[in-house]
Amino acid sequence: MSEHLIRKLGQFTTLSDSDRDAILAACGGKRRRIDPREDIIREGENPTHVNLILDGWACRYKQLRDGRRQIISFLLPGDLCDTHVYVLREMDHSIGALTPVTFAEISRETLNRITAEHPRITHALEWDALVTAAIQREWTVNLGRRIAAERLGHLLCEIFIRLRGVGLTEGHSYILPVTQADLGNAMGLSSVHINRTLQELRGCGLIVLKGRQLTIPNLAALQTASLFNPNYLHLGRGGR
Incomplete structure (x- = not known):
């Protein structure tokens, strides 16, 4: 599952075998698995390490006093x-699981060592x-600014392109x-x-949704209808 991070970072630069081994080693430490609707960390708590999502979907969220x-x-x-x-001394938002989630805890020391040794x-x-x-x-x-159909499309x-980048799509479909x-x-x-x-x-033929499987028959058409330009994801481009 650590390969997802390697594939993601590989979209921004070319990683060496040594770089990949360092990432795998960093992800091989403490791992946890939590159920849907459980929190990885809550607003107000003191963060002591970086969490890497290995499997499942999570979200950042803010919750108002009335539960919204x-x-x-x-x-x-x-x-x-x-x-x-x-x-940070304390979290200003919460991170929670939307599905069963497996994540790795990467310590500050480990991350500092990797960034010092692997530019x-x-x-x-x-x-x-x-x-x-x-x-x-x-x-x-x-x-x-976007209307509902544009917003959701x-x-x-965005999710399709992000998942495709880490190898979690199948053709034009994803879960x-x-x-x-x-x-x-x-x-x-x-x-x-x-x-x-x-x-x-x-109804417009822009998506097919069967159970949890979403298919985009024509990505270009959905991008046009949704006013979507993938340039903000900066994938496969690298820096100067």
């Missing part, structure tokens, strides 16, 4: 939960942090294991509105 929840981002296999999170890993992690910020900007545009395109309530909490829409919007995308 806003999902800020989806965390997929190969995603690190902030490489510098341990500089290409450091370069890739810097790019990963920039892409994470870029995704957050796109989500802000989604919530503020944009998210489905979408989250609920309509989860999608609504991420998109600022009610579950009823999400259901209606999914039906709209299906």
Whole structure:
């Protein structure tokens, strides 16, 4: 499962065998598995290590006092939960499991050693942090300016490209294991509105949804309908 991180970082730079071995060693330490709706870390807690999602889907979220929840981002296999999170005295958001999740705990000392000894890993992690910020900007545009069909279609395109980058798609299909309530909490829409919007995308032939398997028959068509430009993911480009 550590290969997901290697494939992800390999989209930003060329990793050597030594780099790959260092990543595998870092991911081989303490691992935990939690159930859906359990938290990896809660707002207000003191972060002491970096969490790497190995299997399953998690999310960052903020919860209001009355129980309303806003999902800020989806965390997929190969995603690190902030490489510098341990500089915080306390978490300003929570990270929770949406499905059964297996994750590795990477200590501050391990991460510092890897970045000191492997400059290409450091370069890739810097790019990963920039892409994470870029995704957050796109989500802000989604919530503020795109209509429901564009908003949801944009998210489905983004997830497809992110999963494809780590080898978790099959042709034009991938597993979408989250609920309509989860999608609504991420998109600022009610579950009823999400259901209606999914039906709209299906009716236009832009997606096929059978159980948890989502198929995008024509990615270019869904990208056009959703005003999706993948440039913010900066995949396969590298830096200057």
